[in-house]
Amino acid sequence: xxxxxxxxxxxxxxxxxxxxxxxxxxxxxxxxxxxxxxxxxxxxxxxxxxxxxxxxxxxxxxxxxxxxxxxxxxxxxxxxxxxxxxxxxxxxxxxxxxxxxxxxxxxxxxxxxxxxxxxxxxxxxxxxxxxxxxxxxxxxxxxxxxxxxxxxxxxxxxxxxxxxxxxxxxxxxxxxxxxxxxxxxxxxxxxxxxxxxxxxx
Numbered sequence: 001x002x003x004x005x006x007x008x009x010x011x012x013x014x015x016x017x018x019x020x021x022x023x024x025x026x027x028x029x030x031x032x033x034x035x036x037x038x039x040x041x042x043x044x045x046x047x048x049x050x051x052x053x054x055x056x057x058x059x060x061x062x063x064x065x066x067x068x069x070x071x072x073x074x075x076x077x078x079x080x081x082x083x084x085x086x087x088x089x090x091x092x093x094x095x096x097x098x099x100x101x102x103x104x105x106x107x108x109x110x111x112x113x114x115x116x117x118x119x120x121x122x123x124x125x126x127x128x129x130x131x132x133x134x135x136x137x138x139x140x141x142x143x144x145x146x147x148x149x150x151x152x153x154x155x156x157x158x159x160x161x162x163x164x165x166x167x168x169x170x171x172x173x174x175x176x177x178x179x180x181x182x183x184x185x186x187x188x189x190x191x192x193x194x195x196x197x198x199x200x201x
Contacts, residue, residue: 010038010143013053014132020045040139042131048088054095056135062098078201081106082113097138097152099131105156106201107148113201116152119160129169133162137172149198156197157181 013030015022020043022030027049033039034052041047042056048065057065063073066084073081085096085108096108100118107114137158141151157180162170172180184197 008037010040010139012135012139013039013041013043014135015043015046018044022046024049038139038142040135042135048092050094051092052094054097056097056099056131056138058099058131059101062096075103078106078115082108082201086113097135097155099134101127105134105152107152109148112148114149114152114198115201116156116198119156119163121160121163124166125163126166126168126170127163129165129171130159130162133158133170133172137177147194149194153184153194153197157184 031051039053041050041053047055047057047061059073060070063070089108098106102118104116104118134155138151138155141154157177158172161172161176161180
């Protein structure tokens with residue numbers, strides 16, 4: 001694993017089992033690797049144990065990592081989440097990409113915070129695979145040089161596609177991403193596509 005990681009431009013770790021399958025030794029190796037290359041982690045139960053990486057919690061995972069009641073996190077103000085997330089950022093040297101379902105996404109970084117609205121997707125929807133698609137799209141965009149706001153938009157476009165794939169763990173093809181971006185630009189009526197989607201906090 002270390003050899004493959006050393007050859008990679010970026011590393012994604014996704015551990016979705018209820019009890020987790022990533023051991024403490026592997027988490028330590030991943031954290032150390034995060035000092036050398038961009039590393040993105042999604043974990044059902046152990047996000048709070050990683051260092052030097054970008055973590056992608058949903059609201060439940062965010063609450064678990066910070067030992068805060070989910071009911072407090074759900075629907076909390078962006079300013080409150082920024083403050084709470086900022087403490088995590090400083091303590092563990094991480095960056096946080098918090099997915100909030102219908103509330104959109106918040107990015108809490110070491111020196112900047114952004115928020116986006118949720119993509120407008122009508123029913124029926126199926127959320128299976130949406131978080132994985134977001135992480136893959138975000139990490140892929142960052143790896144090829146996208147800014148954080150650009151990657152946040154890219155992730156949201158991927159999510160908007162996967163949410164509409166009913167009864168399957170969806171994915172977003174290059175053609176679907178291109179079409180989603182074209183629709184988004186049309187809806188922006190000529191405004192700058194990234195600045196109109198992503199706002200600094």
